[in-house]
Amino acid sequence: RNAGRLAIGTLAALASETVAAFSRNLHVVLADGISSVADAVQLAERIKTAIGAPLALNGRSFTTGVSIGIARFPEDGRDTSTLLKNADMAMYAAKAGGRNIMRLFTSDMAHAVERRLDMELALRHALERNEFTLVYQPKLALATGRMCGVEALVRWNHPEQGVIPPGDFIPLAEETGFIEPLGKWVLEEACRALASWDADSLGPLTIAVNVAAAQVNRGDLAAVVDRLVRQYHVDPGCLEIEVTETAVIADHARAQATLNRLRSLGIAVALDDFGTGYSSLIYLRRLDIDTVKIDRSFVQQACEGSRDGEIVQMIVQAARTLKLMVVAEGVETAEQATFLRKLGCDMIQGYLVARPMPLEQLKVWLLDRQRSERRHSPRLTLVPVDR
Ligand code: C2E
Ligand code: CA
Numbered sequence: 001r002n003a004g005r006l007a008i009g010t011l012a013a014l015a016s017e018t019v020a021a022f023s024r025n026l027h028v029v030l031a032d033g034i035s036s037v038a039d040a041v042q043l044a045e046r047i048k049t050a051i052g053a054p055l056a057l058n059g060r061s062f063t064t065g066v067s068i069g070i071a072r073f074p075e076d077g078r079d080t081s082t083l084l085k086n087a088d089m090a091m092y093a094a095k096a097g098g099r100n101i102m103r104l105f106t107s108d109m110a111h112a113v114e115r116r117l118d119m120e121l122a123l124r125h126a127l128e129r130n131e132f133t134l135v136y137q138p139k140l141a142l143a144t145g146r147m148c149g150v151e152a153l154v155r156w157n158h159p160e161q162g163v164i165p166p167g168d169f170i171p172l173a174e175e176t177g178f179i180e181p182l183g184k185w186v187l188e189e190a191c192r193a194l195a196s197w198d199a200d201s202l203g204p205l206t207i208a209v210n211v212a213a214a215q216v217n218r219g220d221l222a223a224v225v226d227r228l229v230r231q232y233h234v235d236p237g238c239l240e241i242e243v244t245e246t247a248v249i250a251d252h253a254r255a256q257a258t259l260n261r262l263r264s265l266g267i268a269v270a271l272d273d274f275g276t277g278y279s280s281l282i283y284l285r286r287l288d289i290d291t292v293k294i295d296r297s298f299v300q301q302a303c304e305g306s307r308d309g310e311i312v313q314m315i316v317q318a319a320r321t322l323k324l325m326v327v328a329e330g331v332e333t334a335e336q337a338t339f340l341r342k343l344g345c346d347m348i349q350g351y352l353v354a355r356p357m358p359l360e361q362l363k364v365w366l367l368d369r370q371r372s373e374r375r376h377s378p379r380l381t382l383v384p385v386d387r
């Protein structure tokens with residue numbers, strides 16, 4: 001119906017142009033005799049208006065929108081396939097811009113697509129070339145002042161571009177399906193770190209690993225983790241999985257089944273970035289999880305009496321009522337830490353405690369801390385000095 005509607009709408013707006021239906025919802029208009037960009041834009045406007053007119057169906061009124069991409073001959077392509085490809089690119093840019101938008105093709109679009117293809121290709125080789133590493137950011141228990149675990153964060157050491165943060169490649173990895181092998185590698189690397197950890201001299205270590213929506217919803221996450229935990233002889237209690245709400249919302253029942261399987265293995269589950277997205281306290285109640293991580297966008301503005309401070313307070317209280325642990329992310333100042341301690345927040349994570357660092361550096365950092373704790377802790381003055 002939609003396709004027919006588009007075709008009729010398009011025809012109504014056009015007099016001498018050729019219209020071709022390429023697929024159910026993709027139409028190509030070949031406009032001859034257009035001499036300027038202004039003419040092309042005007043034609044696109046006419047199409048938009050015609051298609052956008054309300055349509056009465058079964059006594060109800062419906063409206064449709066259209067995304068239009070424009071490519072010009074000969075500037076944007078001298079042959080049919082180049083023109084079509086570039087019009088398509090402009091159409092996708094229009095779609096990304098929202099509803100009822102038109103875009104003229106620009107060479108920037110082609111460069112963006114090229115960059116994306118390059119990155120996609122480079123990503124695929126990055127695993128076999130060992131270009132990924134994990135860095136670890138400590139979490140601090142506010143009650144004891146001790147480190148109570150770390151979060152593993154992935155980095156891509158690109159041979160030409162240097163270190164690329166996850167925000168720049170995880171979304172692409174998710175779109176292309178590469179997140180599956182990458183996510184598996186991250187889990188395995190975290191298990192390797194746990195297996196190599198000398199708990200006797202360094203104290204126990206818990207590693208929290210971020211997993212993407214695709215990993216939660218494909219269903220074999222628990223099996224993968226189970227296999228790795230056995231292979232590396234890792235105590236499942238030393239592993240935690242961080243999921244975001246978006247991962248859980250898409251298919252709630254399925255996601256919860258995966259989380260339940262993880263929890264029955266003894267692996268804790270944390271809900272990441274709480275306060276962004278769909279966050280609602282109802283969700284917190286419905287989900288079987290262990291920990292809530294309050295997003296740093298709230299934490300950074302949180303202080304006595306501020307609006308964000310009140311939101312943080314509310315999340316901490318709700319979590320306590322539901323017997324969940326609470327971690328505040330992105331804590332950068334001592335004032336934020338003091339405020340959070342007063343609210344009863346369990347753990348903090350952020351630059352105030354430490355930046356994410358490689359495993360070897362984490363060991364040094366921990367030993368340094370333990371040494372200075374021994375020097376400063378009043379409890380340790382009770383240890384006989386003549387030993
Ligand atoms: P996230 O899980 O919320 O991770 C916390 C991010 O905040 C990290 O950025 C960390 O470096 C940064 N951060 C920590 N403390 C502070 C602070 O005090 N101030 C500020 N401004 N930032 C702080 P990073 O490492 O760039 O990671 C970004 C996001 O990428 C992560 O957000 C997570 O969603 C995703 N990510 C990272 N590693 C993985 C992974 O192995 N798998 C998946 N699926 N996603 C990952
Ligand atoms: Ca996280």
Ligand code: CA
Nearest residue numbers: 272273293329
């Ligand atoms: Ca987070």
